[in-house]
Amino acid sequence: MMNRILLLSALVVCFATASIAQNYTEANLLIDYEEVSVDEVLAEETRNMLQAVLENVPEGEEIVYIEIRAHGASRDIGENRLDPFVQFFEEQGIGADKLDLVTQVDDKNRVHLKIRSSLKISTPTDKEKEAAADLVATPAVKKVYCAGGSKKAEVFIVPPSSNIKIEGKEGTRVRINREDLVYPDGDAVQEQIKVELKEFYTSKDILLGELHTMEGDKVLETGGMINLKITANGEPLALRAGKSGNIKMPTKTAKNKKGMNLYFGKRMANGAVDWRLEERTEPIRSVEVNDTDENNDTDETTVTSTNAGLNLTSFIKIKTSLVTDSITRVRVAVNPRNVITGNNRGYKYENIYHTHEEEYFDIELPYLNPNIVDGVWVNTDKIIPFTNPKPVDILVQVEGIPNEGLGVDGELVSYTPRIALMLKSRAVFLRGNRVAENAIMKQQKVHFRNVPLNEAVVLIAFLDTGKELLFARKEVTATKNTATPVLVLEVLPKVEFDNVMTNIAN
Known part of the structure; x- marks a missing residue:
């Protein structure tokens, strides 16, 4: 049985009424399903509603992130419900890199969309454009991302x-x-x-x-x-x-x-x-x-x-476990010397075990x-369960990112620094979503979701270009009104970089 997606119109929140912290503007939409025997497509009224939301992005802002959360009786059903939304947003020029697709197994039978916009990264001046145009036309080769590849087995x-x-x-x-x-x-x-x-x-x-x-x-x-x-x-x-x-x-x-x-x-x-x-x-x-x-x-x-x-x-x-570190063999007397017969006292050897838990x-x-x-x-x-208080989102801006060269289309291509968020008190490392990039301004923005409220957070950005190591670190507290932290990459000697990373959580 295929589903036709219909709008639950009472639960639309417009951009104009949903400003939140960190220069974000947010629209929340809830869409229900109706069981009908047709192809799984967006209803015309749903498409029109989504189109209207995109057209009403506040002036000076751009879409940085769209979460599409599909509820269904199974993971497969939820994933199938995501497809028409992905197709719609691709038709509108919004790529997969800005879509966060989530499936949630339950009986709610609906799709929840959270669309966020943010102030655009600053426009480069004519002087900055000229400096970028002087970059040597070296084809950029993107490194393959492979988690765990930093360590030799x-x-x-x-x-x-x-x-x-x-x-x-x-x-x-x-x-x-x-x-x-x-x-x-x-x-x-x-x-x-x-x-x-x-x-x-x-x-x-x-x-x-x-x-x-x-x-x-x-x-x-x-x-x-x-x-x-x-x-x-x-x-x-x-x-x-x-x-x-x-x-x-x-x-x-x-x-x-x-x-x-x-x-x-x-x-x-x-x-x-x-x-x-x-x-x-x-x-x-x-x-x-x-x-x-x-x-x-x-x-x-x-x-x-x-x-x-x-x-x-x-x-x-x-x-x-009680683990043996070493064994000391000692000579131990077993009987005293006999003063009448003159016989020497007897000895034996025993092992003393040195252990630790x-x-x-x-x-x-x-x-x-x-x-x-x-x-x-x-x-x-x-x-880590989230009940009350609810977690928050943090948008991070990284600056000072060098350009790697020019792409096949002649556009500037930036290096991709590793940008991470970790909690200071717990071994929690969150995955961020890169939502904006400006190669000329040497800036990138990364969005982190579900950060535990009121936790001390360590933000790290680092990059190895093969010629130099660049590093930035900042500590913030995750609150509902946390301003966008800015990390500025700076050159760091390798010895100092290793020392900083070793003590990163201290």
């Missing part, structure tokens, strides 16, 4: 007949039985196995890796991320049905540990990684202290688990997807 070779038992430089441990792995066609793996591991625990690594903590439009807080690629003979391996692997991820860098869930990353068409929750279909039993760990290492003498904040549908537990996320890996060419992305996350 550690490579481990597992000999034939051996199980996977590796530990990364930052403490990640992976344990998988060889007999539980198969090729995509189901054959057993007899050859040597190659394991590639990337670890992202610190704010620096997450920012440099262009990673974020969002599931669609839901904001997450992370306890750490890894990328794991397991192959043999160049082919990705999968887990047998009903089998699982084990991953231990250290908690020492996590700002919050309770209530974490397993999220798998899905590589999107633009190269970004979007996170998806993975939960058990049936809850596990309550975890007891001194819980048995089937993947316990020989250097861990005690393993304990905690019920604190445990989600029984999660693939993650918090465990603590180590806490970690113990993760059951339920499957490996052999169709993901860059391996499986694993994230320990939990959702």
